[in-house]
Amino acid sequence: MAKFMDVHSGFRDITAEQLQQAHDADVAIQDEEGVTFEHAWADPESGMVYCLSEAPSAEAVQRVHERAGHRADEVHMVPLSV
Numbered sequence: 001m002a003k004f005m006d007v008h009s010g011f012r013d014i015t016a017e018q019l020q021q022a023h024d025a026d027v028a029i030q031d032e033e034g035v036t037f038e039h040a041w042a043d044p045e046s047g048m049v050y051c052l053s054e055a056p057s058a059e060a061v062q063r064v065h066e067r068a069g070h071r072a073d074e075v076h077m078v079p080l081s082v
Contacts, residue, residue: 001034001054002079004061006072012047019049025068026051033060 011018023040030037035055042049051072055061058075065072 001036001056002077003081004053004055004058004075005078006051006053006061006065006075008049008051008065008070009073010047011042011049012044014042014044014047014049022049022068022070023051025070026064029067030064033064035060035064037064 019040019042023037026035026037030053033055035053037051037053039052040049041051049070051061051065053061058077061075062072
């Protein structure tokens with residue numbers, strides 16, 4: 001399985017609790033698409049949210065996010081890391 005980083009915008013002033021709720025919504029249904037959401041980060045000032053996952057495809061990541069109510073603006077495979 002590959003790693004993916006996805007990006008969401010429009011979450012200005014998001015709180016830690018709201019970020020956790022969004023992450024939990026993804027995790028609750030991730031198994032249905034074979035996705036494992038590993039971590040999420042947010043910048044409340046810019047409204048950007050970033051999620052790291054392991055998944056069979058970018059489309060699987062997007063389907064989970066859509067069903068959880070927060071479609072990603074971009075989903076990128078990240079094949080290299082150090």
